[in-house]
Amino acid sequence: MSADIVPLPQRSDRPPSLDPMLALTAHGMNSVNAVILDRMQSEIPLIPALAGHLISGGGKRLRPMLTLAGAELVGYNGARHHKLAAAVEFIHTATLLHDDVVDGSELRRGKTAANIVFGNPATILVGDFLFSRAFELMTEDGSLKVLKILSNASAVIAEGEVSQLTAQRQIETSEERYLQIIGSKTAALFAAASRIAAVVAECDERQEQALDDYGRNLGVAFQLVDDAIDYDSDAAAMGKDRGDDFREGKMTLPVILAYARGGEDERAFWRQAVRGDRTSDADLEHAISLIARHDALVDTRERARHFAQRAVDAISIFPDSKARQAMAEAAHFAVARGY
Known part of the structure; x- marks a missing residue:
């Protein structure tokens, strides 16, 4: 970690929250939600029922908020980003549906997972439907650059999920490989969601890259904390089964x-647990x-703080504003959150 990194600001009046980001993007999110509601409809009743089970089930909607916040940051006054933010949320939702099938998850956002309610085949196919809707929205926008950014992110996410699958139950997985996996399966969409705001605003490459760096580092921080939470929160707070990662190896x-x-006794336990022999x-x-x-949670969150600070540093090229402050606090929240 660089010695000149300034710690994220500590707030004495209240804990960090997403409230500034929510306030900043509230108006735009109304438009995004309208697009989501419209485009998840189908003549096949099962499709909106299953998609709505997850989409209406809560969640922070952080990824589409990044597109809206980025647009505020660069002073974009158009409306193209509303459909693109909806496309981002559809990509994310599709990956969650597929993930829950792969993982055999029973809970998602505090509700019974869609694959348990509707079955694996329907869940996979509705995930495919949402991917298709996302690409419809991208092509309607008409920007080949936006299409390239989001389609590449979709491919990278899939690569990350496959890489995670091949690392599952592999006790010798290195920290470097782990960071590569979360950089693909989580941070790639954070980066793309942030970057496309600069593209629709016709910003220069330096500003595009700054927003990409913000989203990418925020995504890594977010996933690091997610992985810590699996070992220090209960299912009610997490919205999923506590210890899922442990039992899935x-x-x-x-x-x-x-x-x-x-020590060797502890390593023997971990080898058995990761292999699937110790899951009670x-x-x-x-x-x-x-x-x-071994302070593994403390150090995981400390690494998350490092990436969050890199996110904050990335947008320091932009003038101070409510948007920049909200995005900086969102990075602080990503580290401090317990859910």
Whole structure:
């Protein structure tokens, strides 16, 4: 970590929140939500029912908010970004539907996952439908540059998911490979969602890259914290089953750090757990105790702070404004959140 990084500002009056970002993008999100509601409709009743099960089930809508906030940051006054933000949310939702099938998840955003309610085949196919709707929205916009950015992000996300699948239950997965995986499966869409705001505003390459860097680093920070939360929050707060990553043998950073720092007895436990031989509630509690013993959660969040600071630094090229302040606080929230 660079020695000249200035710590993210600490607020004494209140904890960091998404409220400034929500306020900044509230008007635009009304338009985005209208597009989402319209484009998830179909003559096949199962499609809007299944898509709506997830889309209406909460979630921060952070990715489309990044497109709207980026547009505010660069002073864009048009409306093209509303459809594109909806396309971003459709891409994200489609990946969640597919992920839940792959992972066999039972909860999503505090509700029974769509694959449990509607079955795996329908969930996969409706995910495909949402991908198609996303690409319709991109082509309607007419910008080949936007299409290239979002279609490339979609491909990178899929590569990241496949890479994660091949790393699953592989105890020797390195921190470097882990960061590559989350850079693809999570940060790529954060980066694309942010960058397209500069494209529609016809900003220069330096501003485009600054927004890309903001989103990419925020996405890494966000996923690092997500992976920490799996070992320090309950399902009610998370909206998913506690310990899912543990039982699925996912090599996330808390596990990678705890395994690297543990003695031989601890490493033997981790090898058994990651292989799938130690998955009981008692095993999960033991895993949590080992992670705590070696400060793996503390250090995971510290790495998240580093990436969040890089996100804040990236947008420092823009003049100070409510948009920049809201985006900086969103980065701080990504690290401090407990859900």
